[in-house]
Amino acid sequence: MNATKYKHAGLNLGTSDPGTHEQAESPLFGFWVFLMSDAVIFSLLFAIYLSMLDATAGGPSARDLFELKSAFIQTLILLTSSFTFAMASLNLKYRADEPRRLISWLAITLLLGLIFIGFEVHDLLGMAARDALPQRSGFLSAFFVLVPTHGIHVAFGCLWLIVMIIQIATLGLRSEVKTRIMRLGLFWHFLDIIWIGIFSVVYLWGLL
């Protein structure tokens, strides 16, 4: 009975690994607390961005700077990486005897994360080349806090993915490793939710 109950956010291991499922509740709840505090930070960065939208001080505005195509590609990459992480979670739950498949899905997710960061860095450097830097206007300051904060989160997610791949290879899929991957899953899916806000509010509103 207890093993089938939902104990935490994210995919529950349930009956496929009752031992780990019993231990998972408190580490995952702790991480959920962190994610909610992160959500508060991002919501404030969004509020600052929106209140700074017209504060361009004669400099370039959203319409002059953003590219719809690049934002669309980044969105698709991040959404796909969310799906590939979901596939990794499925393999963690049901195919724990074949860690190679889990590692492959995590590696694909890592690759997509790195491509995403590549696109973002390319865009930011393009803006820098046109002198659209944080010190130019309030609008650009707010933009350069909001979007790169998300990008840095993704970069740390990638680092975490690398660490987890190494841990699966060296330590094997023990309970601690499993709950770490589950927390990374929450982090990764959470970042995709933040990106929904960014592409809607920053890019789509900006180019409307």
Place this chain on the structure above:
Amino acid sequence: MARMIDQADAEYVRDLRAYILAFVIALVLTVIPFALVAWKLLSASLALVLICVCGLIQIVVHLRFFLHIGFQSHRDDLYLMLFSGVIILLLAGGTLIVMLDLGSRMM
């Protein structure tokens, strides 16, 4: 034993289908707002509303399918979301009201 494996397989297929469904819904909800902006299909104000609606639905889809949040979730997780929601409403909403009001008075 064989029955347990069957049950696990059935669960696997169910979870896999849910993830594929979520991915497809999210994809549609991403393409609609981008198409609206790319081809200027609607008036700006209507497009703005649709972008917000699609974004909010997509957030709910992600929470439900990828983060597995629902009414069956642990109470503490839901309480914490509710509490964070109140904090976000107060801080972000308050910031917007004060700053936009200030902005309009400075004009």
